[in-house]
Amino acid sequence: MDHFDYKGGILHAEDLSIEDIARETGTPFYVYSTATLTRHYQVFSRAFAGLDTLICYSVKANSNIAVLKTLADLGSGMDVVSRGELRRARAAGVPGQKIVFSGVGKTREEMAEALDENIYCFNIESEPELEALSGIAAAKEVKAPVALRINPDVDARTHAKISTGRAEDKFGIPWKRARETYAMAAKLPGIRVTGIDMHIGSQLTELEPFSNAISRLGDLVRELRAAGHRINHFDFGGGLGIPYRRGNAPPPHPDEYAEMVKDMAAEFDCRLVFEPGRMIAGNAGILVAKIIYIKQGENKTFAIVDAAMNDLVRPTLYSAHHDILPVRAAAPDVPERDYDIVGPICESGDFLARSRKLPPLAAGDLIAVMSAGAYGAVLSGTYNTRPLIPETLVNGADYAIIRKRQSYEALLGLDALPPWL
Ligand code: LLP
Numbered sequence: 177m178d179h180f181d182y183k184g185g186i187l188h189a190e191d192l193s194i195e196d197i198a199r200e201t202g203t204p205f206y207v208y209s210t211a212t213l214t215r216h217y218q219v220f221s222r223a224f225a226g227l228d229t230l231i232c233y234s235v236k237a238n239s240n241i242a243v244l245k246t247l248a249d250l251g252s253g254m255d256v257v258s259r260g261e262l263r264r265a266r267a268a269g270v271p272g273q274k275i276v277f278s279g280v281g282k283t284r285e286e287m288a289e290a291l292d293e294n295i296y297c298f299n300i301e302s303e304p305e306l307e308a309l310s311g312i313a314a315a316k317e318v319k320a321p322v323a324l325r326i327n328p329d330v331d332a333r334t335h336a337k338i339s340t341g342r343a344e345d346k347f348g349i350p351w352k353r354a355r356e357t358y359a360m361a362a363k364l365p366g367i368r369v370t371g372i373d374m375h376i377g378s379q380l381t382e383l384e385p386f387s388n389a390i391s392r393l394g395d396l397v398r399e400l401r402a403a404g405h406r407i408n409h410f411d412f413g414g415g416l417g418i419p420y421r422r423g424n425a426p427p428p429h430p431d432e433y434a435e436m437v438k439d440m441a442a443e444f445d446c447r448l449v450f451e452p453g454r455m456i457a458g459n460a461g462i463l464v465a466k467i468i469y470i471k472q473g474e475n476k477t478f479a480i481v482d483a484a485m486n487d488l489v490r491p492t493l494y495s496a497h498h499d500i501l502p503v504r505a506a507a508p509d510v511p512e513r514d515y516d517i518v519g520p521i522c523e524s525g526d527f528l529a530r531s532r533k534l535p536p537l538a539a540g541d542l543i544a545v546m547s548a549g550a551y552g553a554v555l556s557g558t559y560n561t562r563p564l565i566p567e568t569l570v571n572g573a574d575y576a577i578i579r580k581r582q583s584y585e586a587l588l589g590l591d592a593l594p595p596w597l
Pocket of ligand 1: 237
């Protein structure tokens with residue numbers, strides 16, 4: 177569910193007309209809805225009400241500090257994967273004890289900073305990483321709280337690029353080696369084992385891969401505890417899919433996911449940690465673009481818009497589908513036409529949607545690319561020297577620019593001439 181609806185024939189974000197925001201900010205831009213972010217966080221947290229849980233929103237999905245603060249104010253913790261994300265989480269007021277640090281390549285500097293922030297847990301993905309962390313912690317005369325991320329070798333049945341729990345993926349410690357690695361961790365001077373961790377992929381549309389992975393890790397928890405290891409928390413990662421197509425059957429509801437997890441985890445009597453990203457931010461954001469030209473090709477009609485693959489790379493990178501809505505609703509009886517929605521970038525991969533049935537479009541019209549709140553702005557770049565676009569946050573009838581449009585001065589100013597030129 178989201179808070180982007182037509183009112184009086186114009187697409188609104190909560191109580192604000194997208195046309196009004198566009199008039200003030202110029203196009204293209206992102207719009208996020210506070211009500212949707214709040215609702216999604218609460219749907220997830222209420223599904224686990226009464227249990228000892230820590231929900232660590234996965235910052236990578238949408239890391240704008242205003243989005244983080246919105247969630248932090250609801251009680252959310254954060255899952256970070258870099259020093260930059262750690263700093264964003266701290267800037268949003270999230271206490272260290274609600275932060276987990278994931279990722280296969282944490283540098284020593286990142287580990288040191290996270291130790292100084294007294295984070296809740298490091299999700300460790302390899303033996304060398306474990307040794308490095310132990311060394312840094314021991315030098316500081318502390319013990320780093322650690323969960324080992326276990327690769328359960330299950331197929332998440334999602335897009336290959338966002339599947340992370342198969343043996344051939346770079347993530348986690350192979351489950352067959354988990355006992356040895358826990359034994360090694362127990363002997364390291366700077367490590368305090370506190371839990372176990374998994375994350376098998378993103379945009380999962382079935383529960384079975386989750387339950388297969390949880391079952392495999394569950395067996396390990398029993399064995400590890402029998403061997404004397406403390407497993408105080410079980411981190412299930414993120415990955416729950418969201419509906420991208422209006423009108424299609426949605427992926428499992430968070431309540432169904434929660435029932436499955438609660439059933440399987442009950443015997444472990446430990447804290448449950450989650451790292452949802454897309455589920456919270458995905459449908460809480462849209463990308464608004466303006467049509468520059470309608471171009472008639474040999475056998476296709478192209479709507480050339482002012483947003484491009486540098487602003488939203490998901491369609492070309494993952495063949496991802498995003499619904500496209502005209503900001504001004506067409507009259508119901510107008511026949512639809514077939515459009516490719518493309519950007520101005522000099523690559524055929526620069527498209528936002530292909531072969532889409534839409535009411536007749538004209539230059540100057542605004543369109544909304546839906547479900548763009550997660551892995552949208554965070555994955556944007558400046559290819560073709562296109563400045564980063566603004567992000568706005570709506571709250572009822574209010575809105576604010578939460579990242580301003582990058583200026584050409586700022587963009588070009590990153591370059592420097594060497595002394596010989
Ligand atoms: N935890 C870890 C360790 C992760 O690597 C991720 C996502 C999450 C949690 C959050 O997963 P979510 O709940 O959002 O599925 N750029 C891709 C998605 C990459 C996901 C990377 N890891 C896309 O646009 O589909």
